[in-house]
Amino acid sequence: MKNPTFTLDFVTRVGKNTVNMVNQLVDMLSFIGEVAITLGKSVMQPKRIRWRPILFNIRTAGFDALPIVGLLSFLLGVVVAYQGAGQLRQYGANIFVADLIGLSMLREFAPLITAIIVAGRSGSAYAAQIGTMAVTEEIDAMRTLGISPQEMLVVPKLVALIIVLPLLTVFADVLGIFGGMLMASTQLDVGFIEFLDRFVKAVGPTSFLVGVGKAPVFAAIIAIVGCYQGFMTKGGADSVGRQTTRSVVQSIFLVIVADALFSIAFSLLDL
Amino acid sequence: MLRQTEHLPQPSKASSNDPVIEMRNVSTSFGEHVVHSDINLEIHRAEIFAIIGGSGSGKSTLLREMILLQRPNSGTIRILGIELKDISELDALALRKRWGVMFQHGGLFGALTIKENVGLPLHEHTALSDAQIDDIADAKLNMTGLKPEVADQFPSELSGGMMKRASLARALALEPELLFLDEPTAGLDPVSAAGVDALVMQLRDQFKLTIVMITHDMDMLWQVADRVAVLADGKVQEVGSMQALSQSENPSVKSFFMGHRGQAAMQRNLTPLENIKE
Ligand SMILES: Nc1ncnc2c1ncn2[C@@H]1O[C@H](COP(=O)(O)OP(=O)(O)OP(=O)(O)O)[C@@H](O)[C@H]1O
Ligand SMILES: [Mg+2]
Numbered sequence: 432m433k434n435p436t437f438t439l440d441f442v443t444r445v446g447k448n449t450v451n452m453v454n455q456l457v458d459m460l461s462f463i464g465e466v467a468i469t470l471g472k473s474v475m476q477p478k479r480i481r482w483r484p485i486l487f488n489i490r491t492a493g494f495d496a497l498p499i500v501g502l503l504s505f506l507l508g509v510v511v512a513y514q515g516a517g518q519l520r521q522y523g524a525n526i527f528v529a530d531l532i533g534l535s536m537l538r539e540f541a542p543l544i545t546a547i548i549v550a551g552r553s554g555s556a557y558a559a560q561i562g563t564m565a566v567t568e569e570i571d572a573m574r575t576l577g578i579s580p581q582e583m584l585v586v587p588k589l590v591a592l593i594i595v596l597p598l599l600t601v602f603a604d605v606l607g608i609f610g611g612m613l614m615a616s617t618q619l620d621v622g623f624i625e626f627l628d629r630f631v632k633a634v635g636p637t638s639f640l641v642g643v644g645k646a647p648v649f650a651a652i653i654a655i656v657g658c659y660q661g662f663m664t665k666g667g668a669d670s671v672g673r674q675t676t677r678s679v680v681q682s683i684f685l686v687i688v689a690d691a692l693f694s695i696a697f698s699l700l701d702l
Numbered sequence: 703m704l705r706q707t708e709h710l711p712q713p714s715k716a717s718s719n720d721p722v723i724e725m726r727n728v729s730t731s732f733g734e735h736v737v738h739s740d741i742n743l744e745i746h747r748a749e750i751f752a753i754i755g756g757s758g759s760g761k762s763t764l765l766r767e768m769i770l771l772q773r774p775n776s777g778t779i780r781i782l783g784i785e786l787k788d789i790s791e792l793d794a795l796a797l798r799k800r801w802g803v804m805f806q807h808g809g810l811f812g813a814l815t816i817k818e819n820v821g822l823p824l825h826e827h828t829a830l831s832d833a834q835i836d837d838i839a840d841a842k843l844n845m846t847g848l849k850p851e852v853a854d855q856f857p858s859e860l861s862g863g864m865m866k867r868a869s870l871a872r873a874l875a876l877e878p879e880l881l882f883l884d885e886p887t888a889g890l891d892p893v894s895a896a897g898v899d900a901l902v903m904q905l906r907d908q909f910k911l912t913i914v915m916i917t918h919d920m921d922m923l924w925q926v927a928d929r930v931a932v933l934a935d936g937k938v939q940e941v942g943s944m945q946a947l948s949q950s951e952n953p954s955v956k957s958f959f960m961g962h963r964g965q966a967a968m969q970r971n972l973t974p975l976e977n978i979k980e
Contacts, residue, residue: 563812572809575769576823576872577798 462659466589469581481587488591492553493599499552500545504603507540508532508610516618525619529626532611533634537642541603543690546649549596550682554657557588558678561661562671570662580662589654596650597643604642641702645693649686656682720783722747722880722912723768728777730763737763738774739936748910750902750926752917754958755933761916762806762884764933768914769803769882770794782880799827801880802873806888808865810857816843816868817853823875842871847897862889870901881905883915887922899925920967932958944971 473480515531561584564570573580608630615621621629660678664670723745730738737760745751753761766772767779770786779786784797803809810819820839824830830838843853846867857865866886873881886902887895903926905911917923923930924944932939932947934954940947948959948968958964 567812568805568807568809569811571766571771572803572805572811574771575798575801575803576826577795578822578826 458663459655459659462662463655465581466585466655466658469579469586470589473582473586479582480590481583484583484587485591488553488588489595491556492549492588492592493595496549496552496599497602500548500599500603501606503548504536504541504544504607505610507544508536508607508612509614511535511540512611512614513618516614520619525615525621526625526629527633528611528615528619528621529629530633532608532615533630534638536607536611537604537634537638539642539690541607542600542642542645542649543686545596545599545603545646546653546686547683549592549599549650550653550657550686551679553588553592554653554682555675555679557654557657558661558664558675559671560584561658562664562674563668565662565664566666566668566671585654585658588658589651592650592654593647596653597646600643600646604639637702641693641697645690648689648693652685652689653682656685719747721745721780722749722782723914724778724780725768726778728764728767728774728779730760730767730772730774736936741777741936741938743931743938743941745912745914747912748906750906750913750915750928752915752923752927752930753933754917754923754930759933760936761933765882765884765914765916769801770798799823799876800878801882802876802878803882804866804869804873804884804886806884808857808862808869810865810869810872812857815854815856816848816860816871819857819868820872820875823872827876838875839871842874843868845874846871846901847894863891863894866890866898867894870898874905877909879911881911881913883913883917885916885918887917887919895919895922898922902926920964921971924967924971 512528512532515528516525519525519528519531561570561580564573564584570580573583612623612626615626616623657678660674660681664674721744723743725741725743728738728741729736741764753764755761763772767774767786768781770789773787781797782800784793789797810816811822814822817836817839820842821835824835824838828835840850840853843850848864848867848871852860852864852868857868860868866889870883870886883902887898890898899922902913902915906913915927917927927944929941930944930947931941932952932955939952939954940950942950947955950956959968
């Protein structure tokens with residue numbers, strides 16, 4: 432080796448990063464454990480559930496996200512239909528656009544695009560909110576006042592998102608298919624009635640359930656990663672920004688990994 | 703004022719002479735960096751106890767260990783007779799209701815108004831009605847010298863000094879018997895600082911509160927502190943009244959009184975009491 436310090440440097444860095452990553456994984460697991468315990472306690476004592484923040488989060492993470500989720504899934508439906516149209520036309524298989532749109536939207540695109548939008552919108556907001564509270568000593572103050580930050584900040588977000596993400600996914604399903612249908616009628620001369628006729632035959636309820644069933648898992652990933660990164664904030668205001676960015680990158684990454692695992696599991700189960 | 707005497711916790715007879723806070727051989731380090739090595743401290747009931755020391759000497763860390771926000775690497779801490787090491791969650795909650803903490807930067811909840819901030823501990827831990835809680839919150843805000851119109855403002859709309867007062871009002875909401883103050887007068891104008899001095903004395907004299915504070919304010923130390931612990935090099939260098947400390951030969955204690963601020967404060971405060979009153 433020409434430059435021994437370089438290799439040494441490199442090896443040290445790899446080592447340090449590995450240790451960091453393992454530490455973070457352990458931290459994250461213990462955080463998940465804490466959240467699970469708090470959630471369990473809340474379920475055992477429903478009086479402790481904080482409804483107000485849950486409702487507030489349902490509005491901000493769910494209702495307020497309707498326009499953007501609707502618009503993007505509509506566009507996605509349009510794009511997929513448009514791309515498919517050229518291929519299908521060559522074989523005169525125009526009507527199969529309903530299969531294409533139905534399966535791809537319900538199974539993959541709608542849950543995924545919804546989760547990604549919500550990770551960007553709400554996951555980042557969670558990290559920023561909790562991170563700011565950590566910097567301004569609000570979390571410490573909460574603990575010294577005998578209020579569990581988990582119970583006050585994490586559980587309501589988690590519960591709200593688990594309720595809301597499947598609903599948003601259904602909304603994305605509808606708008607995505609509507610987008611595809613619009614494209615099918617203009618590009619492929621497949622009318623709405625024809626399209627829906629074929630859609631009902633080709634796409635079973637399993638496809639719908641498989642897609643919507645993934646949403647609660649994505650919701651848990653987004654809420655937990657966002658809150659966890661918020662709690663990891665130390666030091667000044669710049670750290671809030673860093674943790675927020677990290678929460679978005681990590682939650683989108685984990686959502687896609689989870690989606691891949693779902694695909695494998697579903698294909699093994701022949702769903 | 704009737705309500706206050708009503709809620710005032712009765713010191714249990716058995717422990718009224720035991721120290722309120724007892725630290726034995728407390729050591730703390732962050733990685734390689736040793737912050738405390740073998741700290742020993744005793745703080746008594748109805749005492750105003752100050753912790754001083756240079757920046758980074760571990761004052762805040764020591765305070766955080768007392769209020770269950772951090773654990774030392776070794777050693778024992780007993781607060782109000784309860785050992786903190788293997789404390790159960792229930793005991794911790796009971797203890798937390800018996801003390802109030804005023805944070806260096808206030809630690810007020812930005813999403814709540816000042817009045818809601820002060821009322822929050824009451825909402826969480828008592829069965830009082832909203833109207834009663836409102837009354838108590840108003841009384842506490844009044845006690846700390848905040849004007850009534852501040853009550854419905856948000857923390858972001860307040861000055862640093864007002865935030866400290868509000869934070870103090872919240873710390874007093876549950877009628878604690880023990881009060882922790884991190885830099886209560888830092889960033890306050892001299893008149894407000896004197897107000898805080900008076901308030902701290904009043905709390906101790908009237909309600910027999912034990913008060914532990916971190917402060918760099920020499921005037922406050924001379925005026926209100928019964929005993930002062932000097933923290934340096936990871937150890938408690940000396941504990942005693944300001945008078946006693948000002949005579950100390952210990953170099954890290956001496957350095958506190960040597961600077962011109964220390965000198966000026968000493969001059970001001972060593973003059974007979976009658977002169978200070980005005
Ligand atoms: N969470 C932490 N991780 C690593 N080091 C820490 C941590 N908290 C405190 N320290 C270190 O411990 C030392 C003591 O910090 P501490 O905040 O207790 O000082 P301080 O006496 O309160 O200072 P100041 O007067 O500036 O508030 C500092 O050197 C600080 O860098
Ligand atoms: Mg400090």
